[in-house]
Amino acid sequence: xxxxxxxxxxxxxxxxxxxxxxxxxxxxxxxxxxxxxxxxxxxxxxxxxxxxxxxxxxxxxxxxxxxxxxxxxxxxxxxxxxxxxxxxxxxxxxxxxxxxxxxxxxxxxxxxxxxxxxxxxxxxxxxxxxxxxxxxxxxxxxxxxxxxxxxxxxxxxxxxxxxxxxxxxxxxxxxxxxxxxxxxxxxxxxxxxxxxxxxxxxxxxxxxxxxxxxxxxxxxxxxxxxxxxxxxxxxxxxxxxxxxxxxxxxxxxxxxxxxxxxxxxxxxxxxxxxxxxxxxxxxxxxxxxxxxxxxxxxxxxxxxxxxxxxxxxxxxxxxxxxxxxxxxxxxxxxxxxxxxxxxxxxxxxxxxxxxxxxxxxxxxxxxxxxxxxxxxxxxxxxxxxxxxxxxxxxx
Ligand SMILES: *Cc1c(COP(=O)(O)O)cnc(C)c1O
Numbered sequence: 001x002x003x004x005x006x007x008x009x010x011x012x013x014x015x016x017x018x019x020x021x022x023x024x025x026x027x028x029x030x031x032x033x034x035x036x037x038x039x040x041x042x043x044x045x046x047x048x049x050x051x052x053x054x055x056x057x058x059x060x061x062x063x064x065x066x067x068x069x070x071x072x073x074x075x076x077x078x079x080x081x082x083x084x085x086x087x088x089x090x091x092x093x094x095x096x097x098x099x100x101x102x103x104x105x106x107x108x109x110x111x112x113x114x115x116x117x118x119x120x121x122x123x124x125x126x127x128x129x130x131x132x133x134x135x136x137x138x139x140x141x142x143x144x145x146x147x148x149x150x151x152x153x154x155x156x157x158x159x160x161x162x163x164x165x166x167x168x169x170x171x172x173x174x175x176x177x178x179x180x181x182x183x184x185x186x187x188x189x190x191x192x193x194x195x196x197x198x199x200x201x202x203x204x205x206x207x208x209x210x211x212x213x214x215x216x217x218x219x220x221x222x223x224x225x226x227x228x229x230x231x232x233x234x235x236x237x238x239x240x241x242x243x244x245x246x247x248x249x250x251x252x253x254x255x256x257x258x259x260x261x262x263x264x265x266x267x268x269x270x271x272x273x274x275x276x277x278x279x280x281x282x283x284x285x286x287x288x289x290x291x292x293x294x295x296x297x298x299x300x301x302x303x304x305x306x307x308x309x310x311x312x313x314x315x316x317x318x319x320x321x322x323x324x325x326x327x328x329x330x331x332x333x334x335x336x337x338x339x340x341x342x343x344x345x346x347x348x349x350x351x352x353x354x355x356x357x358x359x360x361x362x363x364x365x366x367x368x369x370x371x372x373x374x375x376x377x378x379x380x381x382x383x384x385x386x387x388x389x390x391x392x393x394x395x
Contacts (some may be wrong), residue, residue, distance in 0.1 A: 015375045018331045019214075019368030020163050020191060025260070025306060026216040026369065032263045033218065036256035044253050045244065055255050062262030066223050069265040070189075070208060071199040078224045078245045079258050083190035085238075087114040087207035088226035089249065090186045093235030094155045094207070095122050103127045104152040108140050110158050110167075110348045115188055119157075128152070132387045137302035138167035142174045149181050156185050160192030164335070164348040164364055165301030166310025168196060175204020184233050190214050190222075194268030195276065195307055200225060206233045210265075212257065214368055215262030221257030224249075279367050280308035282376050286365060287311055289380040294387055299360060300335070300354055311365040312349075314358040318390040323363065326386035330379050335362030 016024065033312050036058065044059045046052025063074040080086045097103065107119055109131045119129040130148045144158060156178045161168050171187060178185035186207040191196060193208075194215040200208060205225070212221035226248065227233050241250025265365030268275075291297045312335070315323065320334040321343060336359065337344035345359035354362070363383070367376075 003072050014329050014331055014367050015371075015379055016331045017365045017367060017371065017375075017379060018333055019371075020166075020364065020366035021333065022213045022219065023216045023368050024370055025213075025218055025313070026264065026267060028267065029217055029260045029263050033256045033260045036259050040255065044255060045242065047097075055253075058255055059253055062258040065262035065266045066210065067225075069194060069198070070205075070210075070225060071201055072225050073229065074358050076225050076228050078226055079253055079261075080224055080249055081220050081254070082208045082222035082333045083112075083188065083211035084114045084222075085249075086211075086222050086237055087112070087188055088118055089224050089235060089238050090207040090209060090226075091115065091118040091155065091157060092238055093123065093248075094184055094233070095127055096236035097234045098154045102152045102154050104133065104150050105155045105157065106130045106145060106148045106153060107157040108132045108134060108159070108169075109351045110134050110138060110140075110162055110165075111157065112163055112188055112190070115157055115159070121290045131386070132165075134351055136353045138162060138300075138348070139302055139305060140169050142170055145174050146177050146181070149183065153181075153183055156183055157188070158185075159188040159190075159292050160198065160346060161189070161196065161271040161307040161310075162301070163191045164346055165312045165352070166191070166307035167301045168192065168307060169306045170305075171205070172203045177205075184215070184227075184373070191307060194265060194272065195309060197272070198388045200227070207230075207235075210261075212261035212264055215268050217265045218257050218260040221254055223261065223262045258333070260314045276368065279371075282367055282371060283308060283311050283365070284374060285373070286367075287313070288381060289377075290383060293362070293380070293384045303354065309367040311367070312362060313365075314354060314362040315387050316358065316361065317394060318361050318387055320360045320362060322390055323361065323386055326389065327382055330382055333364040333366070334360070335364065336360045 042051025042055040044056040063077045066077050067074045157340045184206040187205050188209045188210040193210045203328050206227040208225040210223045213219040244250050298314045302313040335346040335349050343360050345356045349359035
C-alpha cells in the first residue's frame with residue numbers, strides 16, 4: 001500500500017446496489033440470532049431437557065413469522081438451507097410422486113437457474129418440460145399456461161418476481177387457472193417475498209420458495225411453503241435422515257438461521273408498504289436521472305409490473321464489461337455472464353428480445369433497505385460519467 005506523508009489514502013466507500021444477489025443482514029436480525037450461538041444452543045429435536053425446549057420454542061416462533069408473511073399456517077412451513085433447496089424439494093418432490101406415466105411440467109424460460117436446472121435434470125429421467133416464452137415485457141400470459149396443460153401435466157412452476165429484470169408475473173391469475181385444472185402450483189418467490197404482498201390463498205399457491213439472504217437475513221436459511229389446507233401437496237423428500245420437518249427435510253435444524261429468517265420476515269411484513277414506496281421512489285429517481293442525462297438508455301422489462309427495488313437498463317453504444325470496470329465503487333451486475341472470454345448475454349434479456357449487443361451493455365441495479373437518496377445521486381454521477389467517457393472513446 002502506498003502511503004503519502006499526508007496520511008492514509010481516503011477510504012473509498014463502495015455503494016451496494018446488488019441487492020438481488022444478496023443483502024446485508026439487518027442489525028436487528030443479527031441481534032436476534034446471537035443468543036442462538038451462545039445460550040439457546042440446544043437441538044430442537046431434544047425433547048428431554050430445557051436446552052432442547054428453548055431451541056424448539058425459537059424455531060416455533062420463526063415458523064410463525066415466516067407463515068405470517070405469506071398468509072400460511074405454521075404447519076405448512078418446511079425449513080431448508082435456502083431457495084435453491086426449496087426449489088429442488090418442490091419440483092423433484094412433486095415429480096417423484098407423480099402417478100402412473102404422468103410426466104409433464106410447465107415452467108417459463110425466464111425462471112431462475114435453480115428451477116430450470118431441476119427441470120433439465122428431470123428431463124434426463126424421462127420427464128417432459130414445457131418452457132413457456134414471455135412477451136417483450138417479460139410477462140407470462142396465464143392463457144398460455146392453460147393452453148400448455150396436457151393430461152400428463154403434474155406441475156406448474158412460475159416465479160413471482162424475476163431476479164434480473166424484476167418483472168412480477170400474474171401469479172393470482174395463473175394460480176386460479178392451476179386450481180381450476182387441479183394442478184399444483186409452485187412459485188419461486190425468492191425475489192418477491194417480503195417485497196411485494198404475497199397471500200398463498202389469494203394467489204392460489206400450493207408451494208412457495210423463500211430465501212433468508214435476499215431479505216436481510218442470513219445465508220444458508222430458507223423455507224418451502226407446502227399447502228396442507230384444502231388439499232395437501234404430496235412431496236417426495238430429497239434428504240433422508242432423522243425425519244425432521246414432518247419427514248420432508250431431515251437434518252438438525254439451523255436454529256440461528258431460522259430465528260434470523262423469522263425476524264427478517266416479520267420486519268419485511270411490518271415495513272413492506274412504506275419501504276416499497278421508498279424504494280420505488282429511489283428507483284424512479286435513478287431511472288429519470290439516467291434518461292434525462294444520457295441518450296440511448298432503455299428499460300428492460302415491464303415498467304408497470306415490476307418489483308419496487310429493480311432497475312435494469314441498457315446503454316446504447318457501450319461495452320458492458322468496460323462500463324462495470326469504470327464503476328469500481330458501485331456494486332451492480334451486468335446483463336452478461338462472464339464465464340468465458342466471450343461475454344454470454346443473459347438468457348432472461350434474450351428471452352424478452354433484447355439484442356445481444358444491448359444485453360451486454362446492460363446494468364442491473366438492485367436497491368435495498370440500506371440505500372439512501374445520496375447514494376442513488378452519487379451512482380447517477382458515476383454511471384453518467386462512465387457512459388459518457390466510453391462513448392467518447394468510441395468516436
Ligand atoms: C437467489 C435466488 C434463488 C436461490 O436462492 P438461494 O437461497 O441463494 O439458494 C432462487 N431463485 C431466485 C429467483 C433467486 O433470486
